[in-house]
Amino acid sequence: MADYVYGPGRTHLFVPGPVNIPDQVLRAMNRQNEDYRSPAIPAMTKILLEDVKKIFKTTTGTIFMIPTTGTGAWESALTNTLSPGDRIVSFLIGQFSLLWIDQQQRLGFNVDVVESEWGRGADLDVLEAKLRDDTAHTIKAIAIVHNETATGVTNDLTKVRKLLDTYRHPALLLVDGVSSICALDFRMDEWGVDVALTGSQKALSLPTGMGIVCAGPRAIEASKTATSRRVFFDWKDYLRTYNLGTYWPYTPSIQLLYGLRAALDLIFEEGLDNIIKRHNRLGTATRLAVQAWGLKNCTQKEEWFSDTVTAVVVPPYIDSNEIVKQAWKRYNLSLGLGLNKISGKVFRIGHLGNLNELQLLGCLSGVEMVLKDVGYPVKLGSGVGAAAAYLSNFTPFIPSRI
Ligand SMILES: *Cc1c(COP(=O)(O)O)cnc(C)c1O
Numbered sequence: 001m002a003d004y005v006y007g008p009g010r011t012h013l014f015v016p017g018p019v020n021i022p023d024q025v026l027r028a029m030n031r032q033n034e035d036y037r038s039p040a041i042p043a044m045t046k047i048l049l050e051d052v053k054k055i056f057k058t059t060t061g062t063i064f065m066i067p068t069t070g071t072g073a074w075e076s077a078l079t080n081t082l083s084p085g086d087r088i089v090s091f092l093i094g095q096f097s098l099l100w101i102d103q104q105q106r107l108g109f110n111v112d113v114v115e116s117e118w119g120r121g122a123d124l125d126v127l128e129a130k131l132r133d134d135t136a137h138t139i140k141a142i143a144i145v146h147n148e149t150a151t152g153v154t155n156d157l158t159k160v161r162k163l164l165d166t167y168r169h170p171a172l173l174l175v176d177g178v179s180s181i182c183a184l185d186f187r188m189d190e191w192g193v194d195v196a197l198t199g200s201q202k203a204l205s206l207p208t209g210m211g212i213v214c215a216g217p218r219a220i221e222a223s224k225t226a227t228s229r230r231v232f233f234d235w236k237d238y239l240r241t242y243n244l245g246t247y248w249p250y251t252p253s254i255q256l257l258y259g260l261r262a263a264l265d266l267i268f269e270e271g272l273d274n275i276i277k278r279h280n281r282l283g284t285a286t287r288l289a290v291q292a293w294g295l296k297n298c299t300q301k302e303e304w305f306s307d308t309v310t311a312v313v314v315p316p317y318i319d320s321n322e323i324v325k326q327a328w329k330r331y332n333l334s335l336g337l338g339l340n341k342i343s344g345k346v347f348r349i350g351h352l353g354n355l356n357e358l359q360l361l362g363c364l365s366g367v368e369m370v371l372k373d374v375g376y377p378v379k380l381g382s383g384v385g386a387a388a389a390y391l392s393n394f395t396p397f398i399p400s401r402i
Pocket residue numbers: 017069070071072096145147148149176177178179199
């Protein structure tokens with residue numbers, strides 16, 4: 001019996017992670033296992049660690065490539081830099097920030113939760129008041145999700161850095177960059193981020209299974225005195241193997257390492273800045289389509305628009321879960337569900353990772369057909385037309401070797 005559901009042609013995978021894997025990366029991962037203690041894997045790892053720094057835009061950071069997901073990378077960031085009872089300021093703006101806050105509380109930290117309506121960004125006025133009042137420096141860390149994947153909201157990290165600098169506050173800046181790093185503008189060193197993290201299945205366009213954490217010098221320093229219990233995630237074990245030149249305290253996925261090598265080669269060939277521009281074009285085109293359909297973006301203000309995911313609000317008489325279900329059943333198109341309290345009210349279009357203009361137009365035409373199927377009065381071609389008219393103004397990426 002087939003262990004998958006067959007449909008001719010390609011699946012249009014438009015969830016905001018896991019995302020489409022480039023064929024070159026799939027081929028690079030089709031490998032036999034290897035001894036990770038042989039000279040080859042440490043030699044390869046050494047170069048990977050240097051190259052991964054480039055996607056964080058850091059020269060001073062230390063990379064930890066951990067066999068885990070984004071959730072494990074969160075735990076790694078928190079437990080290595082903080083002690084039980086430490087005060088954290090954290091912003092609740094959607095499902096992913098909610099889950100991170102839940103983890104912070106369950107790990108025993110004292111979390112000041114700053115809540116905003118879902119569809120809005122982090123409330124930085126509240127942060128400012130807290131920093132101004134905290135002359136005793138009881139706040140040990142600011143934890144913020146750069147791009148809230150549930151609502152399609154991007155927070156401006158430069159504003160957070162500016163507030164910390166204005167009040168000369170020493171709190172660590174911990175950033176979830178899971179749906180931003182390698183797709184949106186992110187600058188670890190320039191923005192004074194102390195820990196940033198991502199997961200392999202998002203913009204890096206790899207399979208799930210590698211959590212990548214980048215720790216700046218202040219975070220490494222903090223890890224020397226932080227008393228949170230940690231074993232699997234302890235940076236100390238990695239640092240010891242880095243000094244030895246063996247690089248792995250426990251077994252890495254050999255296939256993921258080869259995949260990462262191939263993924264980075266493609267990223268550097270396209271260029272990080274071109275990748276960011278491509279995501280901006282795809283994000284803008286998607287927003288134009290949503291507008292042409294007469295639907296609302298869940299994101300309330302332009303300053304927060306996300307170039308990696310768009311959450312589309314449906315009219316009250318339509319169940320957005322039905323849209324996602326029918327898209328998959330009828331058109332082999334995977335869209336993102338509305339999560340938690342916006343379940344049934346929004347569906348999401350993920351436009352991140354290895355994706356081009358025509359793939360996006362395919363997705364948008366699928367969305368139009370489904371909207372018609374569920375009884376929304378959409379003019380077929382309206383969103384696709386608006387998106388295509390915009391996209392046709394740009395020359396897409398052409399490989400330099402041609
Ligand atoms: C996907 C995602 C996560 C969770 O990652 P997992 O790999 O599922 O553990 C965390 N934060 C953000 C912003 C995400 O998009």
